[in-house]
Each structure stands twice: as C-alpha cells, then as structure tokens.
Amino acid sequence: xxxxxxxxxxxxxxxxxxxxxxxxxxxxxxxxxxxxxxxx
Numbered sequence: 001x002x003x004x005x006x007x008x009x010x011x012x013x014x015x016x017x018x019x020x021x022x023x024x025x026x027x028x029x030x031x032x033x034x035x036x037x038x039x040x
Contacts (some may be wrong), residue, residue: 001025 001024008018019025 005018019028
C-alpha cells in the first residue's frame with residue numbers, strides 16, 4: 001500500500017486526497033466505483 005501511495009504522490013495527486021491506511025484506501029476505491037459510469 002505504501003508503494004501505491006508513493007506512486008500516487010509522484011503522479012501529482014494532492015496529499016489531501018491520498019489515503020492514509022488500507023481501510024481508507026478501500027473506502028475511496030468503493031466510492032469511486034459507485035460513482036463511475038458503467039462500462040458498456
């Protein structure tokens with residue numbers, strides 16, 4: 001998880017929206033999945 005967080009940081013993702021732990025990462029992943037458009 002730390003490697004992915006660091007990679008996100010290197011890509012320029014703001015610190016305010018980076019997850020802090022695995023539970024928060026899953027919460028953000030599920031939120032993004034729920035609000036994204038379905039694939040056709």
